[in-house]
Amino acid sequence: MLTLRNVDIHYGRVHAVRRVSLHVAPGEIVALIGANGAGKTTLLSAISGLMRVSGGDIEFDGRCIASEKPERIVRLGLSHVPERRLVFGPMSVADNLLLGAYTKFRRREVAADLDEIYAMFPVLRDRHNQQAAALSGGEQQMLAIGRALMARPRCLLLDEPGMGLAPQICKEIFRHVVTLRRDKGLTVLLVEQNAKSALAVADRGYVLETGRVLLSGTSEELLANHDVRRAYLGRE
Ligand code: ATP
Numbered sequence: 535m536l537t538l539r540n541v542d543i544h545y546g547r548v549h550a551v552r553r554v555s556l557h558v559a560p561g562e563i564v565a566l567i568g569a570n571g572a573g574k575t576t577l578l579s580a581i582s583g584l585m586r587v588s589g590g591d592i593e594f595d596g597r598c599i600a601s602e603k604p605e606r607i608v609r610l611g612l613s614h615v616p617e618r619r620l621v622f623g624p625m626s627v628a629d630n631l632l633l634g635a636y637t638k639f640r641r642r643e644v645a646a647d648l649d650e651i652y653a654m655f656p657v658l659r660d661r662h663n664q665q666a667a668a669l670s671g672g673e674q675q676m677l678a679i680g681r682a683l684m685a686r687p688r689c690l691l692l693d694e695p696g697m698g699l700a701p702q703i704c705k706e707i708f709r710h711v712v713t714l715r716r717d718k719g720l721t722v723l724l725v726e727q728n729a730k731s732a733l734a735v736a737d738r739g740y741v742l743e744t745g746r747v748l749l750s751g752t753s754e755e756l757l758a759n760h761d762v763r764r765a766y767l768g769r770e
Contacts, residue, residue: 535560535595535689535721536581536612542589543576550576552745553590558689563715563722565732565753567766568742574725575617577742578691581723582614583607594689609637613687617694617725619678623667627658630666630677634684644684651680654710672703679710689721690714696728704728708735729766733757741766 536558543551551573558564566574579585581592583604592600599607613634621630631651635644652659655676661669666677675695682690692711696704712735714720726732733739733753741749741762749759756762 535562536723537593538577538581538590539593540590541577541580541587541592543573543580543585544588545576550745551580551587554742554745554747555590556740556747556750558721558723560688560721561715561719562738563711563724563736565729565736565739566723566725566742567727567729567732567739567756567762569727569765571744572742573745574742575693578614578693578723578725581607582612582691584614605637608685608687611686611688612691613682613685613689614691615678615682615693615695618697619671619674621666621669621674621677621681623665625666626663627666627669627677628662631658631680631684634681637685647684647686651683654683654713655680670703671699672707675699675703675707676710679707683714687720689723692722692724694725694727696726696731704731708732711735729756729762 538554538556540553540555541551542553554577568574580587583602587600591598594610594612631648657673658677658680669677695707708731711722715722724732724736733756736753738752739756740747
């Protein structure tokens with residue numbers, strides 16, 4: 535569904551991503567793990583069209599998207615839930631969700647999607663009139679995911695959904711990710727510093743270090759790998 539081949543990305547003279555190749559098959563949850571500054575966020579931004587690649591290509595459903603505009607990429611079925619959630623604090627919960635439907639025009643469709651999001655995250659229904667800024671971190675993460683789902687994506691890019699959340703809340707968010715795959719057949723590329731949580735829900739993973747793919751494998755393989763355990767799980 536999503537394939538990256540030899541992708542290079544620069545910030546001026548900083549070579550942030552170096553010849554990265556990876557793929558995500560339909561219905562898979564794939565984790566991209568790595569320390570601060572490894573290039574994870576940069577890579578997701580390039581997939582969703584927010585950054586340009588300086589080399590290589592990105593294919594989504596067989597179509598090259600490396601030079602497409604972000605709104606076109608959303609229309610093709612790929613939605614990005616950014617790092618730190620980035621909800622619009624002064625706006626209501628409902629209006630934040632409706633922003634995610636900007637690619638759609640049919641009111642009935644939008645209302646049905648909104649109902650579906652509220653069924654999935656009842657706390658958002660309860661607080662639909664409140665300012666997004668008043669929500670807790672976990673609720674804001676649900677809102678950010680809900681907003682991305684309003685575009686009816688087939689593939690979701692999730693950037694550190696567990697960041698700054700208590701372990702229990704983090705687990706709840708990851709449970710929602712698994713449910714979305716099960717119930718909607720959603721494909722997920724999940725970026726996480728917390729390798730343990732990410733690999734607990736992912737089918738496969740890639741380990742990124744200073745812009746390069748260092749290792750890849752099934753979650754079981756990575757969880758058992760000596761280097762991964764030492765560098766990312768604080769063991770051995
Ligand atoms: P984090 O978990 O902290 O978000 P990350 O793995 O997502 O880390 P990136 O944010 O993608 O890493 O950063 C990759 C590299 O690109 C780092 O060396 C970083 O310093 C550099 N970088 C990121 N954003 C910029 C920018 N706007 N200008 C210059 N260099 C940048």
